[in-house]
Amino acid sequence: MGILKDGFKAPEDIKALSLEELYMLSEEIRSFLVESVSKTGGHLAPNLGVVELTVSLFNVFDLEKDKIIYDVGHQSYVHKILTGRKDAFGTLRQFEGLSGFPKREESRYDIFDTGHSSTSISAALGIARARDLKEEDFQVIAVIGDGALTGGMAMEALNDVGDKKTDLIIVLNDNQMSISRNVGGISTYLSQFRGDPGYERAKKEVQELLDRMPLGKSINKSVDKVKDGIKSMLLPGMLFENMGLTYLGPVDGHNIKEMSKVLKVARDMKGPKLVHVITKKGKGYVRSEQHPEMFHGVPPFNTDNGKAKAQGKTTYSKVFGTTLMEMAKNNRDIVAVVAAMPDGTGLTGFKELYPKRLFDVGIAEQHAVTLAAGLAVGGMKPYVALYSTFLQRAFDQVVHDLCIQKLPVTLCIDRAGLVGDDGETHQGILDLSFLTPIPNLTVMAPKSLDELKYMLYYSETFPGPLAIRYPRGGDPEDFDLPPLKTFTPGKFEVLAEGKDGYLYATGKMVQKGLKIIQRLQAEGLSFGLVNGCFIKPVDEALILQHLEAGKCIVTLEDNLLHGGFGSMVLEAAAGHKKAGRILPLGFRDTFVVQGSVEKLYEKYGLGLETITARIRKFAGEKNE
Numbered sequence: 001m002g003i004l005k006d007g008f009k010a011p012e013d014i015k016a017l018s019l020e021e022l023y024m025l026s027e028e029i030r031s032f033l034v035e036s037v038s039k040t041g042g043h044l045a046p047n048l049g050v051v052e053l054t055v056s057l058f059n060v061f062d063l064e065k066d067k068i069i070y071d072v073g074h075q076s077y078v079h080k081i082l083t084g085r086k087d088a089f090g091t092l093r094q095f096e097g098l099s100g101f102p103k104r105e106e107s108r109y110d111i112f113d114t115g116h117s118s119t120s121i122s123a124a125l126g127i128a129r130a131r132d133l134k135e136e137d138f139q140v141i142a143v144i145g146d147g148a149l150t151g152g153m154a155m156e157a158l159n160d161v162g163d164k165k166t167d168l169i170i171v172l173n174d175n176q177m178s179i180s181r182n183v184g185g186i187s188t189y190l191s192q193f194r195g196d197p198g199y200e201r202a203k204k205e206v207q208e209l210l211d212r213m214p215l216g217k218s219i220n221k222s223v224d225k226v227k228d229g230i231k232s233m234l235l236p237g238m239l240f241e242n243m244g245l246t247y248l249g250p251v252d253g254h255n256i257k258e259m260s261k262v263l264k265v266a267r268d269m270k271g272p273k274l275v276h277v278i279t280k281k282g283k284g285y286v287r288s289e290q291h292p293e294m295f296h297g298v299p300p301f302n303t304d305n306g307k308a309k310a311q312g313k314t315t316y317s318k319v320f321g322t323t324l325m326e327m328a329k330n331n332r333d334i335v336a337v338v339a340a341m342p343d344g345t346g347l348t349g350f351k352e353l354y355p356k357r358l359f360d361v362g363i364a365e366q367h368a369v370t371l372a373a374g375l376a377v378g379g380m381k382p383y384v385a386l387y388s389t390f391l392q393r394a395f396d397q398v399v400h401d402l403c404i405q406k407l408p409v410t411l412c413i414d415r416a417g418l419v420g421d422d423g424e425t426h427q428g429i430l431d432l433s434f435l436t437p438i439p440n441l442t443v444m445a446p447k448s449l450d451e452l453k454y455m456l457y458y459s460e461t462f463p464g465p466l467a468i469r470y471p472r473g474g475d476p477e478d479f480d481l482p483p484l485k486t487f488t489p490g491k492f493e494v495l496a497e498g499k500d501g502y503l504y505a506t507g508k509m510v511q512k513g514l515k516i517i518q519r520l521q522a523e524g525l526s527f528g529l530v531n532g533c534f535i536k537p538v539d540e541a542l543i544l545q546h547l548e549a550g551k552c553i554v555t556l557e558d559n560l561l562h563g564g565f566g567s568m569v570l571e572a573a574a575g576h577k578k579a580g581r582i583l584p585l586g587f588r589d590t591f592v593v594q595g596s597v598e599k600l601y602e603k604y605g606l607g608l609e610t611i612t613a614r615i616r617k618f619a620g621e622k623n624e
């Protein structure tokens with residue numbers, strides 16, 4: 001009889017379970033996760049790794065009052081299962097279904113919405129300080145991975161927490177993995193404490209020796225310094241201790257008894273504490289244990305062989321990676337910078353071929369951009385590959401470090417537009433809005449996979465900061481417009497002429513635009529199609545030419561309207577007497593929820609039918 005299945009009304013019930021039952025429950029959760037995520041897709045390996053850790057947290061803390069904040073939140077599935085949401089897993093990451101991240105709107109047990117990395121300690125600290133000011137009584141726990149700990153925000157928060165001695169528990173889930181293998185000094189530092197028996201013995205002996213040594217009062221100060229130095233080298237967690245936190249661990253995160261013991265110590269101790277937990281990402285399913293990076297986030301897959309159910313097609317990320325490799329062969333100045341996502345951005349091949357010319361900086365988008373600026377000053381030709389949503393972190397670096405100095409860095413903005421399943425936190429619909437106002441920055445978007453290749457070739461000799469944005473996934477098979485091969489800033493590509501008006505589309509919206517003008521044609525409306533390959537600068541001459549000829553213009557983009565492509569076209573036409581004949585189409589002042597991309601276009605008024613109807617109506621309206 002399964003614990004998860006029968007009469008289990010977690011989270012309160014967990015405390016009534018014996019140790020043996022807690023392990024049984026963990027196994028049931030694990031099987032459920034593999035079965036369920038194999039059908040829906042989702043973040044499997046991160047969750048398999050935190051099963052016992054989460055069960056232990058529920059075993060020790062009182063979820064009716066204590067507050068757990070999950071960093072990134074991609075590992076919150078176990079928490080969701082234990083807080084009454086198991087039956088909703090069939091809808092995971094689908095439209096109107098269960099979110100893949102903690103959502104305050106979804107459950108009172110979800111304390112803080114996450115999705116982007118390294119926010120948990122700051123948020124937890126804020127909640128803890130509010131608690132203290134209001135003289136309330138509950139525990140606050142931030143659960144953060146070793147990857148997320150590399151993010152600047154986490155470091156800023158650690159600096160603060162230790163200084164003010166706020167009561168808080170940080171559970172550091174150390175699995176030596178970000179999405180790929182974790183990188184950097186923090187990761188190396190943490191790995192020293194992993195169960196090397198020689199190290200453990202030496203550490204014990206040194207500790208005993210140090211304990212026997214007299215204290216500073218009776219002996220000169222330099223002995224104390226030597227003692228501290230030796231301690232820093234050999235005692236685990238001295239980095240955190242020196243920052244004012246009490247370090248507890250390392251503890252085996254799959255051992256519920258040990259975990260519960262250490263968590264109780266942390267619970268009952270005052271001040272900021274860091275519990276260092278060692279786990280195995282992907283634990284319990286052989287394929288994800290062997291390839292945690294492949295099972296970090298997965299599409300639906302076959303549990304027998306771990307293979308994805310749908311065929312993988314050529315993606316923009318892949319074209320970016322292979323083109324950059326090809327360019328790098330003949331240009332030794334080309335270097336790539338990536339923030340913990342070499343696989344997602346298509347740079348794995350580049351990393352293997354040119355390990356010295358690929359800088360994976362960890363989850364550190366701000367640093368990535370300024371590092372690239374420095375590389376450019378040093379005479380290199382840097383390409384920074386970031387997802388649109390994560391570039392949001394580095395706005396000031398793009399302004400202050402790239403654009404004021406006009407440095408020839410190319411920002412390769414992946415996952416621009418809708419990404420679908422990850423929802424509000426991950427949709428790439430803001431980049432045009434925050435990039436277009438930045439002086440000295442040129443912004444481009446290819447209409448197809450092939451065109452991305454030529455834009456990258458173009459970027460090689462581009463003299464200043466350049467951003468190229470492209471979407472998640474690839475092109476539909478039936479799209480076969482030839483790529484534009486040469487580019488002039490501020491010059492659009494006219495793909496079809498129209499008698500009644502023009503549809504100006506940018507990026508992959510050109511593909512949709514083609515279908516729309518064909519539909520309009522069938523209804524007797526003649527609309528031309530323009531590829532807005534430059535979002536900044538726009539083709540002012542063409543815009544004015546069309547307006548002067550009495551044509552209406554409809555713009556189409558997968559970005560917010562404010563500050564986006566349509567906004568740029570409107571601005572170019574501002575003051576012109578026919579400026580009223582422009583209809584901008586995109587996302588209007590909204591965050592876009594989770595769901596399949598096509599479903600979301602429908603919901604937000606950008607489905608084929610809706611756009612066609614809107615253009616029909618607009619074209620039918622009289623000129624002022």
Ligand SMILES: Cc1ncc(C[n+]2csc(CCOP(=O)(O)OP(=O)(O)O)c2C)c(N)n1
Pocket residue numbers: 046049072074075115116117144145146147148149173175177178179281296339340341363365390393
């Ligand atoms: C600001 C930001 N950059 C990048 C990502 C993409 N991302 C999601 S999870 C992850 C790895 C996190 O590693 P870790 O915190 O150790 O968690 P694990 O998956 O190992 O459990 C990355 C890079 C993100 N969510 N937010």
Ligand SMILES: CC(=O)[C@@H](O)[C@H](O)COP(=O)(O)O
Pocket residue numbers: 072074115296297344415419422472
């Ligand atoms: C949680 C997170 O931020 C990433 O794992 C993200 O979900 C990856 O998205 P892609 O699947 O588009 O690479």
Ligand SMILES: [Mg+2]
Pocket residue numbers: 145146147148173174175176177178182
């Ligand atoms: Mg990790």
